Amino acid sequence: KAGVTQTPRYLIKTRGQQVTLSCSPISGHRSVSWYQQTPGQGLQFLFEYFSETQRNKGNFPGRFSGRQFSNSRSEMNVSTLELGDSALYLCASSPYRGSSYNEQFFGPGTRLTVL
Amino acid sequence: QKEVEQDPGPLSVPEGAIVSLNCTYSNSAFQYFMWYRQYSRKGPELLMYTYSSGNKEDGRFTAQVDKSSKYISLFIRDSQPSDSATYLCAMSALTGNQFYFGTGTSLTVIP
Numbered sequence: 001k002a003g004v005t006q007t008p009r010y011l012i013k014t015r016g017q018q019v020t021l022s023c024s025p026i027s028g029h030r031s032v033s034w035y036q037q038t039p040g041q042g043l044q045f046l047f048e049y050f051s052e053t054q055r056n057k058g059n060f061p062g063r064f065s066g067r068q069f070s071n072s073r074s075e076m077n078v079s080t081l082e083l084g085d086s087a088l089y090l091c092a093s094s095p096y097r098g099s100s101y102n103e104q105f106f107g108p109g110t111r112l113t114v115l
Numbered sequence: 116q117k118e119v120e121q122d123p124g125p126l127s128v129p130e131g132a133i134v135s136l137n138c139t140y141s142n143s144a145f146q147y148f149m150w151y152r153q154y155s156r157k158g159p160e161l162l163m164y165t166y167s168s169g170n171k172e173d174g175r176f177t178a179q180v181d182k183s184s185k186y187i188s189l190f191i192r193d194s195q196p197s198d199s200a201t202y203l204c205a206m207s208a209l210t211g212n213q214f215y216f217g218t219g220t221s222l223t224v225i226p
Contacts, residue, residue, distance in 0.1 A: 004158070031212055042121075042218030043159075043203065056213045090158055094212055101147050101166065102212050106158030 002027065004093050004107035012113045018079040021110045025072050025093030031055075032074040033104060034066060037088040046089075049074055050096060078112075086114045118142050121204055121217025130226050134191040138204035138217045141185065145206040145215070148180050150189045153201045153219065162189070162202075194224045 005024045013019050025032050033056075034046040045058035049068035066076040072093075078085055088111050092104035121138045128134055136150075146167055151159035165171045168182045177190040187206075191198055204217040 033212065033214070035216075040218075043205075043216035045213055045215070048212055050212075092158075092214075096212055101164060103161055103164070104212075104214060106151075106160065108156070108158045 004091055004105055006089075006091050006107040006110050008110060009108065010111045010113075012115060013081050014115050015081055015083060017081050018077065019081060019112060020075055020077045021089055021091075021112075023074045023076075023091030023093075023107060025074070025091075026105055029093035029095050029105075030072055031094040031096035031102070032068055032072065033092045033094070034074070034076050035090045035092065036060070037090055037109070038086075043090065046076065081114045083114050086112060088112075118215045119204060119206060119217045122220055123218050125221040125223065127223045127225060128194055130194060130196060130224055132194050132224070134194050134198070134222060134224075136189040136191075136202050136204075136220050136222070138187050139185055140187070140206055140215075142206070142208075142215070143182075143185070144208040146209045147207045148178070148187050149205040149207075149214070150176075150178055151203040151205060151216075153203060155200075159203055194222075196224045196226050199223045 031050045033048040035043045048056040052068045068074045088109040090109045091107045094102045149164040150162045153159040163178045171178045175192045179188045201219040203219045205214045
C-alpha cells in the first residue's frame, strides 16, 4: 500500500501571499488530520476532516483553512502568510473505526518558508 | 500550561546505553499513549502505543504508562546509532481522533 503523500515537499513564499498544500491519504483511509510542526511548539493540531466534513479544529486563526474531497484527498490553505507560519506542515491519515485506537500515519510533510 | 510536556533534550548517549524518555500530561481523559520516532526530513512514524496503564515491550523498546501520576516513559535498551532521531510522545482520548503531541526529545547515540 502506498503511504501518505504530500505535495509540494518544499515551498518558499513571501509575507502576505497565500499557499495551498495537498495531501493524499492511504487508500481506504477516510480521516485526514493536519499538523503544524515548529521547533518551539512541536506538533500542533490544525484540523481533522472525515468524509468531507471538518470534525475537529485546533486553536489556529481563520487564515488556516482546509477541505477534503470525495476521494479523501485533502488540501489546506493559509492566506495572508506571516513569518511565523514558517513550519513543517504534516498530514496524517487514519482509517478511523470509531471509539477505538486509530493509528495516524504521517506523510513526509511540506516545509513552508515565509520570507 | 500545555496538555503534554516533554523534555526537549538534546540527549546524547554512547552506543549500548539504556535511554529513558518521558512525558507528563494533565488531561485525565487520555487513554491511548503513543511514541513516535521522527528522522530528519521525514514524518513521524509510530513506534508503540499503549492503552490505559501498564507496560508494553517490543524488542529493545518498552513503553510504560502510569495514569495515577500522569506520566509515560519510553525505554530503549542497547541503543544503536540508528536510534538517533527525535522521539515524540502523543496521547488521545477514547473517543474522537485528535492527538496531542509533546514537543519531542532529540536523541543522538554515539558509536
